[in-house]
Amino acid sequence: MGFTEKQEALVKESWEVLKQDIPRFSLLFFSLILEIAPAAKNMFSFLRDTEEIPQNNPKLKAHAVKVLKMTCESAIQLREKGELVVTDTTLKYLGAVHVKSGVIDPHFEVVKEALLRTVNEAMGEEKWSEDMKGAWGEAYNQLASAIKAEMNNNNIAA
Template identity: 25%
Template structure:
């Protein structure tokens, strides 16, 4: 399963965590197999996830000022620019897909996820908000996969999302750290 030493890619020497401590080989296989099904329709998956997120976590719509319209009282409206939302949702799903396709290289995956966490700080996303996306992702996966989305598969995806969130939080907690993977193998 990829590299055996934990590497951080952050100059602060923070210890990297490897995916094989979060998911079994079987869980990795379930994630990859179901991603192969879902990646064929990223626009539908992404819209399903984000519309559910806006429905269940309406306060998070403030994080999307270009997508969610404000009224003249500066209050959020339900009016959503679906084209912009779909573009954003596809970008997020493509990022998830890149993570799934990098599951065999925890060092690379960690560096990418830390960097994504750092960029989310600029968008006013707080680490505690990450867990609020899981129910909407879970809903999207269930909608796309139907009967294929078993309890075992759901648990594999939940564990992967926990891993992704933990790495993003590392970046969010140190948004100004310079990424340097030149030191791979030295931390």
């Protein structure tokens, strides 16, 4: 069926809301990841040596923004091109970093759940819908699949 115009619009609409308070939603995003999977803390270099999530950690904020933005951009590409297009260098980097950090399939599901809960929080119950959940979920799944494929390439090369 492909990624629909409506799905793209839902992702773009919610991305605009997220961007309005990215420090808050970045912190929420990482808080949810660690609530779902506390052991994941050691996978993030900027969280490894602290007992709590630092409220003003610029690396945490920057990382969360990258994940949210790349997922949003994935949605736009899915609509415009019918597939996810990430530059080879970006994808190679993401694959290598995820392999080095020991990321495995279940970790992607944790991040997806945290992402969806973050978008839900940003949009509120009146604007959150199954359609929006599906749109973000599909965009994230496509991005995760591309990263996993590159991780497999990294493992083969290693």
